[in-house]
Amino acid sequence: MNDYWLQNALKALEVTRAADCPPLEFLSVESGAAPKWTERADALGTGAGVVVRTSGSTGTPKQTLLSWEALEASAEMTAQALGGHGQWLLALQPSYVAGLAVLSRSLVGGTEPVSLLEQTTDPDRFSKAAEQLTADRRFVSLVPTQLQRLLTRPSQRLLAALRRFDAILLGGAPTNAELFDHARGLDLNVIRTYGMAETCGGCVYDGYPLPGVTVELGTHGRVLLSGPMVALGYHEDPELTAEKFEWAPDARSPQSTPLRLEEADDHQGRQRRFRTDDLGELSTQRATEVDTIAQVSGAGHSAQIVPRLTVTGRADSVLITGGVKVSAEEIRRALESHPSVREAFVAGVDDAEWGQKVVAAVVFSTASRGGNVFEELDQLISDRLSPAAVPKHYELLGGLPLLPNGKPDRQALIEMLERGAAHGQNP
Secondary structure: OOOHHHHHHHHHHHHHHHOOOOOEEEEOOOOOOOOEEEEOHHHOOOOOOEEEEOOOOOOOOOEEEEOHHHHHHHHHHHHHHHOOOOEEEEOOOOOOHHHHHHHHHHHHHOOOOEEOOOOOOOHHHHHHHHHOOOOOOEEEEEOHHHHHHHOOOOOHHHHHHHHOOOEEEEOOOOOOHHHHHHHHHOOOOEEEEEEEHHHOEEEEEOOEEOOOOEEEEOHHHEEEEEOOOOOOEEOOOHHHHHHHEEEOOOOOOOOOOOEOOOOHHHOOOOOEEEEEEEEEEEEEEEHHHOOOOOOOOOOOOOOOEEEEEEEEEEHHHEEEEOOEEEEHHHHHHHHHOOOOEEEEEEEEEEEOOOEEEEEEEEEEOOOOOOOOHHHHHHHHHHHHOOHHHOOOEEEEEOOOOEOOOOOEOHHHHHHHHHHHHHHOOOO
16 A cells, blocks of 8 residues: 555645634545545534544444544643654554544644554564654554554564554553553553543543543443543534533532533533543542553642543443343453453343343453363353353354454444354354
């Protein structure tokens, strides 16, 4: 793939940044094709600079409206957390927010990225691309699957290339502890990020909100994110926009009532707030105990005490099986804690007897099926969570099916598990 598109894409983005013109949307493309984009004349007047479609992994894709004010704020808070602007390796398509963020950070920071959008987990191609970075500070954003595959049998050249990065941001999906510890053990500066298209990408690093970001918990522990990086809303979907976005209470009056976005007359001093689909827990920690290379301070807190977010699952991951509530996310984490399991996916499928039947897809860390691994998994889940949380059916896979952005293909996995559960046979 020629990189002629890259300069044109940066120029097109610069035009939207500087002028009142239609926002851009980067399009999904077939493998081997250069990225493409189009002007969204229908979104002119919304205040957006870019329209980003979600992956649609759990339903109909949404069209997220991102202003340049939000993109610039995201770029600046990222640079503040990472110790300054730098040169980026673009290893994710710009149709996804993580790839778009690399382009916008490059524009704001005045640097030129290096593009690697094909065979991103080929050690030689990755090493060659990383070696083209010449700035003093170098960064890359990857999904965990990319790093997992790169580290399967890393050469010395690849390890040297990875160690040249001042930070390797991992996002788009949870990073399991085994991968994170393995990467840290190889002296790689990895940072787990949390964010989404609606926040211009990652805005929480290793659990700590970036400067200017406020993290709160709503009803039942739903994660709420506020700050200048929050999107304008969804294009041509006012009902969903009203459900997911609001003006947060003024920092000077934190007990005041949130405002709907259309209540524009009285939002001075307020930040946009996005109601995520994730559940979490908040704690505080002394700054001296923070174990991350990101220089985070946390909005609204002193330099001595910083807030920390732990994402515990999704609001839609609570399953009711036999009248008992269980968490699909907690079951997944428990499965992945077993040394034989590299990856897992857990869902509930409709069942006449149980209401929802807990089912799981697992990828073993080795090709062996020896021993009583599934019995061990059942016992582990029963002991750590509850007997009700034990999956009624397992699918043993060579790897989880992925969307082009590297996230697990939830729809394909659920359909696969539904078919397998209907036959009623475990591996």
